[in-house]
Amino acid sequence: MSHGNDYAPETLAVHAGVDAHEFHPAVPPIYQTSTFGFATAEEGAALFAGKGQGYIYSRMGNPTVQAVEKAVAALEGGYAALACGSGMAAVHTALGTLLKQGDHVVCSEAVYGPTCTLVGSIMSEFGIESTMVDTGDIAAVRAAMRPNTKVVYIETPCNPTLVIADIEAISKLAHEMGALVVVDNTFMGPILQRPFRFGADVIVHSLTKSLNGHADVVGGMVVVRDQEMYAKMRRMLNHFGGVLPPMESFLVHRGIKTLPLRVRAQCENAQIIAEHFEHHPQVEWLCFPGLKSHPQYELAQRQMDGPGAIISFCLKGGIEAGRRMMNAVKLCMLAVSLGGVETLIQHPASMTHASMGAKARCQAHIEDGLVRLSVGIENVKDIIADLEQALEAAASKAKKAEHTVEPAVG
Numbered sequence: 001m002s003h004g005n006d007y008a009p010e011t012l013a014v015h016a017g018v019d020a021h022e023f024h025p026a027v028p029p030i031y032q033t034s035t036f037g038f039a040t041a042e043e044g045a046a047l048f049a050g051k052g053q054g055y056i057y058s059r060m061g062n063p064t065v066q067a068v069e070k071a072v073a074a075l076e077g078g079y080a081a082l083a084c085g086s087g088m089a090a091v092h093t094a095l096g097t098l099l100k101q102g103d104h105v106v107c108s109e110a111v112y113g114p115t116c117t118l119v120g121s122i123m124s125e126f127g128i129e130s131t132m133v134d135t136g137d138i139a140a141v142r143a144a145m146r147p148n149t150k151v152v153y154i155e156t157p158c159n160p161t162l163v164i165a166d167i168e169a170i171s172k173l174a175h176e177m178g179a180l181v182v183v184d185n186t187f188m189g190p191i192l193q194r195p196f197r198f199g200a201d202v203i204v205h206s207l208t209k210s211l212n213g214h215a216d217v218v219g220g221m222v223v224v225r226d227q228e229m230y231a232k233m234r235r236m237l238n239h240f241g242g243v244l245p246p247m248e249s250f251l252v253h254r255g256i257k258t259l260p261l262r263v264r265a266q267c268e269n270a271q272i273i274a275e276h277f278e279h280h281p282q283v284e285w286l287c288f289p290g291l292k293s294h295p296q297y298e299l300a301q302r303q304m305d306g307p308g309a310i311i312s313f314c315l316k317g318g319i320e321a322g323r324r325m326m327n328a329v330k331l332c333m334l335a336v337s338l339g340g341v342e343t344l345i346q347h348p349a350s351m352t353h354a355s356m357g358a359k360a361r362c363q364a365h366i367e368d369g370l371v372r373l374s375v376g377i378e379n380v381k382d383i384i385a386d387l388e389q390a391l392e393a394a395a396s397k398a399k400k401a402e403h404t405v406e407p408a409v410g
């Protein structure tokens with residue numbers, strides 16, 4: 001099928017990237033090959049010169065990989081996409097292409113921990129300056145811009161604080177000042193948020209999350225708006241080398257077919273769970289873009305086609321209560337990652353955001369007692385029952401501890 005924007009996302013999810021093959025299979029074959037033969041020396045030479053149709057070597061292009069690239073490009077409404085070996089490889093490919101020594105990048109302060117380390121620490125070793133700001137605050141973004149700012153990098157909603165950045169306002173500001181906007185769209189995915197509609201220039205994804213959705217692949221994707229940007233990114237990816245293999249591409253492409261259904265089911269479950277636990281006696285506060293109590297609820301309604309499946313909450317009793325709760329869950333899996341069919345629970349301060357360090361976490365409002373829940377597609381009553389018993393276990397152990405007499409020391 002053509003990959004224009006004339007089909008609805010549900011249709012694109014099933015059909016995009018499924019091109020005509022000799023025997024008309026419903027699912028494109030897996031080209032599990034590292035290299036491709038040339039019929040003649042002339043054909044090989046033409047392909048290396050960028051002429052003619054065909055493949056050379058799987059790091060430079062592979063039909064199975066290209067199929068999933070087409071699917072994600074179609075869902076995002078982009079010109080093309082580049083499949084990478086992980087979400088971090090996608091972030092690295094995008095920023096490595098757009099930034100050089102002497103440039104400056106403005107970045108959301110509460111990004112995924114390794115992105116924070118890449119931007120704030122590793123890239124500075126290559127002479128690239130950065131400022132981490134609250135990208136939920138447009139005045140803070142404006143104040144952080146410098147004459148050499150080439151990129152504004154936003155994650156929205158942020159991981160794990162769920163601060164939302166106004167993509168349209170930031171894109172307008174960045175473009176006026178000669179900078180490009182890169183959006184990490186992992187949390188929402190292309191069904192719930194389409195950053196190109198709001199002026200973003202480049203989108204990155206961790207395919208590991210909702211796009212694949214089945215917790216069996218690590219992968220990433222960069223999506224671009226035009227041929228010129230595509231050529232620059234492809235050159236960088238070919239030379240950085242962090243490409244997605246054919247088998248992983250096949251699995252992600254298969255996962256994408258049910259993306260709209262999965263995401264809708266997750267959003268519904270998450271909304272019910274957030275409403276159920278918002279005023280729970282063990283919960284200090286709970287943050288979810290689908291609740292009116294979210295400070296940027298209006299922006300979420302405008303920019304997102306659903307609340308997403310991530311709920312952040314802080315337990316009464318801080319870090320210890322958090323630990324106790326996580327040790328008590330039975331159905332929810334104590335694991336990092338997010339966006340898949342299974343409900344996962346984790347503790348950012350000791351897990352995903354540990355690499356940021358305490359100071360950066362404090363600045364980014366990632367509290368020690370913060371717990372992140374990625375809601376899956378199980379029956380919502382079972383998820384709620386598990387969280388209820390885990391909260392109860394955490395609370396009752398806390399009470400028991402209060403009555404324990406500490407043995408005298410020394």
Ligand code: LCS
Pocket residue numbers: 086087088089112115155159184186187205206207208218219220336337338352
């Ligand atoms: N961007 C976001 C927003 C992420 O949440 C992650 C991973 C990445 C990029 C990197 O993707 P990867 O290389 O892992 O495919 N987030 C994780 C998380 O929250 N828990 O474990 C991984």
